[in-house]
Amino acid sequence: MKRSTLSKILLIASYFIFIGVSWLMGFNPGQQIGQNFVVFFVDMLKILPGAFILIGLFEVWVKRETVERHLGEESGFRGYLWMILLGSTAVGGLYLAFPVAYTLYSKGARLSVIFTYLGAAAICRLPMTIFEASFLGIKFTAIRWLVSLPLVIITSILLGNYLTRRGYRVEAGK
C-alpha cells in the first residue's frame, strides 16, 4: 500500500473515532461536525448513484466518433455551446462535474471543451440560476452570466491549448 493511501486511511479513521468519541462524551463541536457529515453524506448518496449510472450508460452506448465529432479537435466553437447546454443541466455540486468531464475526455473531447464544461457546470446550472435570480434579482444573475461565461470560455481555450502543447493527459481516478 502506498504511503499516501495509508495516511488517508489513518486520517479518515481518526476523524470517525473523533466523531464517535464526541457522541459518547457529549462533546458539542464533534457532534455538530458529525451531524454535518451525515447531512452531506446523505445529500451526496442521493445524487451519486444515479449520476454514475448515467456515466456508465454513456460510456457503453455513445460512440467515440460521435463525441470526437461534436467535442473533439475538429468541433470548433460548437463544442463550447454543447458544454454550456450540458453544464446548465448539471445537478449536484462541482464535485460531480469532474467524473463527467473525465468521461467526456476519455471519449475524445478536447481539453478546452472539458474546462468549459467544468466552468459551465459551476456557473450555469439552471435550477441554481433560477434560485439565485429569485433571491438576488435578475439583473445580478444577468451580469454574472454575461461576465463569467465569456471569461470561462476564453480561459478554457488558453489553458486547454497550453496543456495540450505540453502533452498533458487526464488520469483516471488516481
Added chain:
Amino acid sequence: MYLYIVAGLALVVSLAFSREKTIRSVKIAARRFIKIFPAFLIMITLVSIVLYLVPDELISRYLGSDSKFAAMAVGALLGSVTYMPGFIAFPLAGILLQKGVAYMVIAAFSTTLMMVGVLTAPIEKAYFGLKVTIIRNVIGFFIALAVAVVMGFFFGEICQ
C-alpha cells in the same frame, strides 16, 4: 429527483436494446464510483469540519465591513474555502443583501462558491492532477473578482 427519473428511463431503454450492454454499463458505473469514493469521503469530511468552523454569523459579520474592496476580498476567500449547496447559499446571500452587504461582495462570495473549490480539490486532483487543479481554481478566483468588480459598477457601488 428528476435525475433518477432520467437514469431509470435510460436504464429501461438500454435494457430494451441490449441486456449485455446494460450490465456492462452498470459494472462500469460501480467500478468508477468505488474508485473515486475515497476522494468523496475526504471531501465530505473536510466540508463537515469547515462548515462548523465558518458558521453563517461569521460570514455575515465579515462581509458587512465598511470597506467594500476589503469585504470583497474576504468574500472571495470565504467562498473559495467553504462549500455549500445552492439551496443554502442563495437564501444566505438574500439575507446578506437585506443586511446591507454590497452586491459586489455577494457576487465575489457566491461566484467563488461556485467556481473555486478548495474542498472539492481532493476529487479534482484525482482526475486532473495537482497542478491543473491549482491553475483552474486560481483562474476561477480571478473570474469571480472580475464579476464582482463589474457588479460594483452596474449597481453603482464603485463610482457613485
